[in-house]
Amino acid sequence: MGLGKTLSTLTAIADLQLLEDLGKVLIVAPLAVARNTWPDEIHKWDSTKGLSYSTILGSAQQRSAALQQTTDLYITNRENVPWLVEYYGRKWPFKTVVIDELSSFKSPQAKRFKALRKVRPLMHRVIGLTGTPAPNSLMDLWPQMYLLDRGTRLGLTIGDYRRTYFHPGMQSGYVVYNWVLNPGADKTIYDRIGDITISMQSKELLDLPPRTDNIVQVEMTPKETEQYKQLQKDYVLPELGDDGVTASNAAVLANKLLQLANGAIYDDDGKTIKVHDHKLDALANIIDEAQGQSVLVFYQFKHDAERILKKFPQAKRLDTGSDDVHRWNAGKIPMLLAQPQSAGHGLNLQAGGHIIVWFGLTWSLEYYQQANARLMRQGQTQPVIVHHIITKDTIDERVMTVLQGKARGQAALLNAVKAQLGE
Template sequence: MATDFTPHAYQKRAAKFIVRRKRCMLALSPGLGKTSSTLLAEAVLRKHGHVRKTLVIAPLRPAQMVWAQEARKWKQFEHLKITLLHGPKKAERLREEADIYVVNVEGLQWLIKEAGDTCPFDMIVLDESTLLKSPSSKRAKALRPWARQVEYFVELTGTPTPHSLEDLFGQIYLLDGGESLGKYITHFRSRYFRPVSQRGHVVYKWGLLPGADELIYERISHLCLRMSAEEYLDLPDILYHDVTVRLTSKVMKQYKSLEREMFAELDEGLTGESATQLLAMSAASARQQCHQFTGGAVYHEEDKSQWHVVHDEKEKALVELLESLQGAPVLVAIQFRHELPRVKAAIKKVTGIDPPAIVGGQKLDLDQLQGDWNCGRHPALIVHPASLSHGANLQGAGIGVIWYSLSDNFEHYEQLNRRLHRQGRKEPVHIWHLIAENTVDKAIRAASAEGGEKDSQQSRLLSALLKYRDSVLSI
C-alpha cells in the first residue's frame, strides 16, 4: 500500500539540482535515494508541463526491479504509468502511451533504431552512468544524438570514478558535449594526466598530474552534485569480521604449487618496461586459479564449464557460521559457478530450506524475491555481486553479508555491502569474510580494505599481491 512521500532535505536538494540544472549528474551514495529524488524532480517538471515522456536507461535488474516498485511505494508517484521495454513485447509496449519508459542498457541500441533519429522523450535518465563511461562504445555513440536533443538529461551513479578520473570524461561528454572537459579524450588525457605505463607509443595506464584532480572537479562542479551517505544519514556501523579458514596440509600442498606459478608470473612481469601492464596481463590466469582454489574447486583447462572439487573447508566454515547466527537472515556472496551448488547444500544443511540465488542465468521473479526477503521469509539468499551490486533494496531484512569468496571487483564489493548498509536500518550491518589462511585471499582482503577511488582496482590488487608475495617469500 502506497504511503505519503516526505522527502528528506538532501532529497529535496537533489531534486532541485535536477530541475534547475536540467543536465546534471547526481553522484549519491547508495541509500540516499537517487531514484525517489529523480521521481520527485520528474513530478515537478511534469506538473509544470516541461516533461511528458521520460526514458530511464538502467542495468537490467534495476530496470526490472527498482523504478516501478519505487513509484508504487509513494502516493505522489503511484499514478505514473511505467513501462518496461524488455522481452518479446517490447516493441508493442513502446507504441503504448506511458509516463516513464524503462529500458535496460543492452536494449538501448534496439530502442534508438526502433524509435528513429528524433528522440520521442523529453527527459532521459541514465541510471548508473558508468555503464556508458567509454566515449568510444557503441552504446555511448548511439545515445549522443538523443542526448543532445533533450532538455533534461540526468545521470545517476554511486561511484562515478570506479577505476580513475578518466572515467568521468565520457559521462560528462554526454551532459555538455565537451564544454567542460573537452571534446576529445586524447586532449583530456594530455591536459590532466601523464603516462605511467607504456610500451613505445602505446600507453597502458595514465596517472594524474599534480593538482589535476582539483582542476577536474572544479571544471564539472556546476554539473555534478555529490553527496555521501555518511554525511547525510545516521547509518548504523558496519562491523567487519574476518573468519579464518584453515586448509589441510595435503590441500595446501596443491595450492602452493599454483601459488608458485602466480609468483613466477608476477616476477616475470616485473622484469619488463611496463610492470603494471605486464602484471595485469600475466597474473590473471594464475591468480584466478588460486582464487578459485580457495573457494573449493578449479575449472578444467580444456573445458571451463567443468570443474573438480579440491576441498570443502569453506563449506564447513559457512555451516558453522550459519549455525552460530541461529537463523538470522544473511546474504551469501559467491564468485564462481562451481560454488553455487555447494553453497546451496551448506545452507540447506543448516536451515532445511533450499535457498534462492540471484546469479547470472537464473530466471526469477526478482520483484517477488526482493519483497519476500524484506519480509524475512528467507533465512539466506545467495548472490553473485555483479548480479545484485546495483539497484536492489534489501535493507528490510538481513543482518549482514557473508563473503564465501572475496570479490576482486571492489566497486561490486562496496555496492553489495551497501544493499544492507543504508537508510531504514536500525541495527549494525555485519560483513563476514571467509579467508583461507596463507592464501591469495589475504591479498584480496587487504586490497578491498584500502579504499580510495583515485587508485585503480587493478593497481590496488597488484600492490596487495606483491606485498603478499614478499611476506610469503620472507618466511
C-alpha cells in the same frame, strides 16, 4: 549509495511535470533495477503513485509493444540501449533521459555509450545517478560527463581529457599502459564539473546503524597449500581433473587462485574440481551464529553457488526476474545467494536482513561497495555485519587489502599476483 537517488529523481520528475513539458521520459538502469527497483519505488510513495510507466524489457516484440503505450515513464535496461537507438534512429523521442548507475557508461568504447552518444543531441535534459562515479580512477569520469554536457566541461574527446589532466605512466615506445593524474588536476576536475554535480554521503546525512566488518579466517591443509603454491608458481596443476588445470596469463591465474582459495576450481575442460570445504564449514558456523536471521551471501563463481546450494537446502540463488527481492524483504528467504556483478547496483534489500557474508571476494572496489550498500542503506534499522571468509596465505588476503582502500582496481589485483609470485 543508499541515499534514495531513485525516489529523489522520481519526485523531481513528478514536480517538473507540473511546471514544464518534459516530453517522453526514458529511464535506463541495470536489468534487475529496471525490473524491480524503479516500479517498486513508484508504487511505494504518495508523491510518485500518480506516475504511469512502461517497462521496455523482454523480447523485441515485447519491447516494441511497450513502446507503443502512452505513459509518463519508459523504463529499460542498459543492454537494450543500442537496440533502442537503432529502433528510433534520428526520430529519437525521449527529451528527458535518466541514466541510473551512470558509472556503467564509463567506457567510451562500449556499445551502450556509443549508442547514447549518437542521439545525445536529441535529448533536452539528462540526469545521471551513481554511488561510485570513479571506481578505478578519474579517467572514468569523461564518458559519464560527456553524456551530461556533450564535452563542455571535460573536453570533446577522451584524448583531450587525457592530455589536459593526465600524463603517461608505464609505457613502451608509443604504447602507454596507464595514465597518471597530473598534480592538482583532481581539484581542477572537481571545479569543472561542480556546477552540474550534487555529491552527498550517507554518513553525513543519515543516522544509519553501525557496520561491523569481520574477518573469518580458514586454513588449508599442507597438501592443499602445496597445490595452491604449485599453481601459483608454475601456472599449472597437472594432477587436478582429467586434463589438469592451467592458467594462460596473470589475469587467468588470479581467478584460478581465487577459485582454489574458495575450495573448487574449473579444469581445462570447464569441469568443477572440488579441493576443500573450509569456507563451507566457516559459512555453516556463521549461519548457526545467526540463529535463524536471514543472511545475504555474495559469491563469485558458479561452482561456489552450486556447492553452497548443495550444503544448505534453505538457500536460494537470487533470480532478479522473479519475486525473490520481495520474498527476501518479507523474510521468506533465510539465505539468499547473489553475485555482486548482477545484484550489486540499485536493489533495495535492507528490509530482509542485516548480515552479509562474502564467500568469495571480488577484485572490484565498485562491486564490493555497491554490494554492501544493498543492506547498508536508508531504511536499515539494525547494525550491519559484514563477514569476509578469507583463506590464510592466499590471494584472498591480497584482495582484501585492495578492498580496504590501500589500492584499487584490476591492476592492483594483478600486482598482488606478481607480489605473491615474487615471494
